[in-house]
Amino acid sequence: MKRKEFGQLLNLKEDYIPLRNKNRPGTPIFIQYITVHNTDNTDSGADALAHAKFVKDPGYYIYKEKKNWVSWHYTVDDKCVIKHLPINEVGWHSNREGNSKSIGIEICMHQGIDQEAANLRAARLIAALLYDLKLTLDRIVPHYKWTGKNCPSLLLDNGKPGSQWKNFISLVKQELSTIN
Numbered sequence: 001m002k003r004k005e006f007g008q009l010l011n012l013k014e015d016y017i018p019l020r021n022k023n024r025p026g027t028p029i030f031i032q033y034i035t036v037h038n039t040d041n042t043d044s045g046a047d048a049l050a051h052a053k054f055v056k057d058p059g060y061y062i063y064k065e066k067k068n069w070v071s072w073h074y075t076v077d078d079k080c081v082i083k084h085l086p087i088n089e090v091g092w093h094s095n096r097e098g099n100s101k102s103i104g105i106e107i108c109m110h111q112g113i114d115q116e117a118a119n120l121r122a123a124r125l126i127a128a129l130l131y132d133l134k135l136t137l138d139r140i141v142p143h144y145k146w147t148g149k150n151c152p153s154l155l156l157d158n159g160k161p162g163s164q165w166k167n168f169i170s171l172v173k174q175e176l177s178t179i180n
């Protein structure tokens, strides 16, 4: 499949965080990794669209605890991908090192989501990014790598990368092999 055709599978929309927001500092990023997260928000309706509203306005209430000015590059659910930041700018989704070196991707896990479809869409997005940025599979990392957090919670085993993480990387590899 041609790269352009592959990209159309993602159903990707851009909805950028306003430049005046604190969580879009505009700091240049040197992309060496892709950091994968789960939203840990199981509320019904906590989909990609809700997260797009949230990163533009942290006052838009979707998390039980208040979260100040976080940001990342893409949110993926079972229907679409929403891009919140250009990939040449840092997001605030990890620690300082993770933010300065990686693109952040959040995979939704709300009530009612088709999780398998969301994971596949995320794998396709990551495959497209690896292809475009000429990065290798070992550059896909869990949030866990930077801070030890149990994230992406659905893709770790007992809080650490294990067989589920390996399966996810295999899925990315498989998707990447379909782009030519």
Ligand SMILES: [Zn+2]
Pocket (backbone or CB within 6 Å): 036, 037, 038, 093, 143, 149, 151, 152
């Ligand atoms: Zn995370």
